[in-house]
Amino acid sequence: MNNKLLVLGTIAYDGIETPLGSRDKILGGCASYIGLSASLFNNYCGIISIIGSDFEKEDFKIIKDKGLDCSGIEIVQNSKTFYWRCKYDDNLNSRTTLETQLNVLEKFKPRVPDHLKDSDTLVLGNIDPNIQFDVLNQMSSRPKIIILDTMNFWIERFEKQLFELIKKTDVISINDDEARQITNEYSLVKAAKKISKLGPKFIIIKKGDHGVMLFHEEKIFSIPAIPIEEVNDPTGAGDSFIGAVAGYLSQVKTLSFSVLKSAMAFGVVVASFAVQKFGPEHLINLTHEELSIRMNELKNLSEFELKLNF
C-alpha cells in the first residue's frame, strides 16, 4: 500500500476522573488516539513513540490489532510508561492535572525505522517541538503532507522552535485559546491570518464542543460539533479529531480546501464517538457503519433550505 502515514506522539497510561466515573492506568497519549483514529482509514500507519516495560501486553495487542506498525515504538526495560492523571470539573469544561510522571518520556530520542522514512503523511502529535523536529529531520524526503498539533505548554516553553516548525507545516491544528495566545488576537479570523503568515496553508482551530474551523487563503469553513447528550470523558477528543483528519488525508494524498473539509467532518465525527466512553474504548470498536451513519447526521445537522423570499 502506498498510503503511508507516520504518527509521532506519546503513548501513556491515563488516570481520569469525570463526574460520570473514573478510570486509572488506561491506554492514553496522543499517539494512541491519533493512531487508532487514523487506522479507520485505508492506509499503512506507523507510530513513533516510547513506552516502559510496564506496558501491558493487552494494550500492545489493541494497537497491533488495528494494523498499526509498532516498529517505531521503543520499549525501555526496567522503566515505566508516561503516566498522567487528571480530574475534570462538573461541566467537563476544564480539567486539572493531578499528576504527571514523565518516566520514559524524559529521555525520548525518537528513531524512525527506515521503511517508514518515506511516509507521505506525517502527523507531529502534541509533544516537545524539539522531538517533533527530530522526527521531521529523519524523513528521507519531505512528506507530501505535514500536520502539526501543539498546545500552550509548548508555546510557552519553546516558542522559537515551534515557530520554525510551524513554518514547515502544511496543516496546523490548535485550539481557540492557543490561537489567541500565539497571535495576541481575540478574533479567530485575525488570529488565523497571522498564523497563516507563519507558513501553514491550512489552519484548523478547534473550539471543543463548539466545533472546528478551517482557514485557507481567504476561505473559511466552520462546522459545529455533534451534540452529545452524555459526554463521559473528553480526553483525546482533539487527538481523535486530528487522527481522523490525517487518516483521511493519507488516503487522498492531496491537500485542498475541499479535501480538508471532508477530512475535518470525519474528525468531528470520530471525536464525537471518542468522548462518549472512557479513554479510547469507543475508538477501538468503532465500525465503518457507525461512522457512516454519524457522517450523515453531521451533514444534516447544519443544513437548511435557502429561501430568499422577502
Added chain:
Amino acid sequence: MNNKLLVLGTIAYDGIETPLGSRDKILGGCASYIGLSASLFNNYCGIISIIGSDFEKEDFKIIKDKGLDCSGIEIVQNSKTFYWRCKYDDNLNSRTTLETQLNVLEKFKPRVPDHLKDSDTLVLGNIDPNIQFDVLNQMSSRPKIIILDTMNFWIERFEKQLFELIKKTDVISINDDEARQITNEYSLVKAAKKISKLGPKFIIIKKGDHGVMLFHEEKIFSIPAIPIEEVNDPTGAGDSFIGAVAGYLSQVKTLSFSVLKSAMAFGVVVASFAVQKFGPEHLINLTHEELSIRMNELKNLSEFELKLNF
C-alpha cells in the same frame, strides 16, 4: 397585508464602550433591534413599548421609516427614556453594566392597540415576564406563533411567572448559560429536553459567536455564527437574531423544523451585520442584496462533500 407581527420590548438609549470605540445615547433596546430586523421581511410589524419625551425625532423617524407601526409606543411627557450604559471587556466576550436608569420603564403598563390584537405572530422580547403576560392576555385570540426571549435576570426574579409563560410559548430563545441555569443541566441536549417538557415545541439556544442550536422533538439543528473579522459592538446581536427569525416566520405563518431552520439562518446573518457597527446602525441600512449574499455565505460555510470511502 395579513402577515401581522407584534413585538413587545424596550426602546432604550444605550451608552456603549467597546475596545474599538464608544457611543452614548444611541438607539437601543430589544424592541428596536427586533423591529428593525423583522422589518426586513414582508410583514406588518407593530411595536409595543414606552419612551420618554426626551426621545429624539430622528430616532422616531428611523423606526417609522422602516414601516414599523408605532401606535403601541407610549410617550410619557416630562419623563426620560430607559437608559443603559455598559462596557465590554477586551474580547467583547463579557460586559459590565455601568448604569441603568429605568425611567419610563418603571411604570410601563403596555396597551395593545385594537388593530394589532389579532397579530398572527407575537414576539415577547426580553422584558419583565409580568409585562410579557399582560401583552399576551390582551390579544384577541391566541397568536399562531408565540416567540419568547428572556434572560437570567428575569429567571432569577420571576421564575414562576416565567415558567407559566414558557408553557404558552411555541418558540423559546435563550442563551446557553441561561438554558443551563433553568435546567441545572450542563449538556445542552439534556437542557433542551427539560425545557421542551415545560411546553415549547421549538427551543433555540444561542451560543454567542459560536452560533445557534435548535431542538425540536428528537431533532437537532446547529449552525455556526458567521465569522466576523472585526466586531465593533455585540449589543443587540441576540435581539437582531430573534427579530429576523420572527420576521421570517411572520411571512411563512407556519411552524415546522424546516421553516425554523431557514428562519434561524436569517437570524444568524442579520445578527452578523448588527455586530459590525455600533448600535443598530447597520440594520437600518441593510439591503436585501447584502442579506442574500451573506445567506449564501452561511450556506457554504458548513458545507462539505460526504465521501464515505474507507
